[in-house]
Amino acid sequence: MIIDTHSHIYMDEDYADDKAEVVERLKTAGVGKVILPNVDLSTIPQMHALADTDTDLFSCAMGLHPTEVKEDWQNVLDEMFTYLPQRKYCALGEIGIDLYWEDDFRDIQIKAFEQQVDVAIQNNLPIIIHQRKALDECTASLKKFDKSKLHGVFHCFTGNIHEAEQMMKLGDFVLGIGGVVTFKNAGVAAAVKDIPLDRIVLETDSPYLAPVPKRGQRNETAFITYTAAKVAEIKEMDVDAVAEATSKNAMEMFGL
Numbered sequence: 001m002i003i004d005t006h007s008h009i010y011m012d013e014d015y016a017d018d019k020a021e022v023v024e025r026l027k028t029a030g031v032g033k034v035i036l037p038n039v040d041l042s043t044i045p046q047m048h049a050l051a052d053t054d055t056d057l058f059s060c061a062m063g064l065h066p067t068e069v070k071e072d073w074q075n076v077l078d079e080m081f082t083y084l085p086q087r088k089y090c091a092l093g094e095i096g097i098d099l100y101w102e103d104d105f106r107d108i109q110i111k112a113f114e115q116q117v118d119v120a121i122q123n124n125l126p127i128i129i130h131q132r133k134a135l136d137e138c139t140a141s142l143k144k145f146d147k148s149k150l151h152g153v154f155h156c157f158t159g160n161i162h163e164a165e166q167m168m169k170l171g172d173f174v175l176g177i178g179g180v181v182t183f184k185n186a187g188v189a190a191a192v193k194d195i196p197l198d199r200i201v202l203e204t205d206s207p208y209l210a211p212v213p214k215r216g217q218r219n220e221t222a223f224i225t226y227t228a229a230k231v232a233e234i235k236e237m238d239v240d241a242v243a244e245a246t247s248k249n250a251m252e253m254f255g256l
């Protein structure tokens with residue numbers, strides 16, 4: 001059984017015509033659980049709708065994605081937090097800091113991130129972190145909190161072993177390995193060799209970052225088998241053993 005710890009296959013925009021087929025294909029591929037992280041207010045009904053079709057298969061994470069943090073962020077978060085007592089969420093996510101495109105919203109991204117980390121701690125939930133060109137900022141934010149209460153995943157890990165170690169030192173954190181690990185010349189493959197298997201979970205980040213040989217196409221959760229195979233190749237292990245170990249890590253981290 002494989003677990004996809006990060007998938008947006010609920011999004012109407014990207015899976016308008018074939019959501020049911022995408023779900024069938026992931027089951028055929030051996031995926032037993034899928035975490036659906038939220039993006040903004042508009043994606044909440046889409047996420048809940050897909051999750052309600054199969055509550056054993058899907059788990060939702062509630063949160064505001066850093067690239068969607070705008071001037072109205074406090075009102076957005078206040079509304080999001082009202083959902084938390086209403087149903088089961090496996091994490092706060094995806095949350096974080098993204099300084100890749102522009103940093104006009106840098107200060108409010110940091111405020112929104114820290115507030116969501118605080119709420120995760122209050123609810124004893126793990127966090128799904130999205131950071132891009134912002135590891136130092138994320139580190140500074142997380143260091144403001146009690147390390148013993150911080151747990152979760154640095155999703156879409158593409159860094160080197162030093163960055164992996166920096167992340168793992170911040171609390172009980174695992175690293176989300178996705179399609180990038182299959183890309184030619186991807187430095188992350190070298191890091192994956194050195195990261196202990198009990199600190200790795202698998203993900204697709206669908207619809208983005210499809211693994212080779214689907215690179216460039218719309219990604220979907222079934223393609224996680226290519227990523228699992230690549231991690232097995234790097235670790236010189238059997239793919240079933242990688243699937244089993246990473247699924248165990250995901251179940252323990254997210255209480256699945």
Ligand SMILES: [Zn+2]
Pocket residue numbers: 006008037094205
């Ligand atoms: Zn995502």
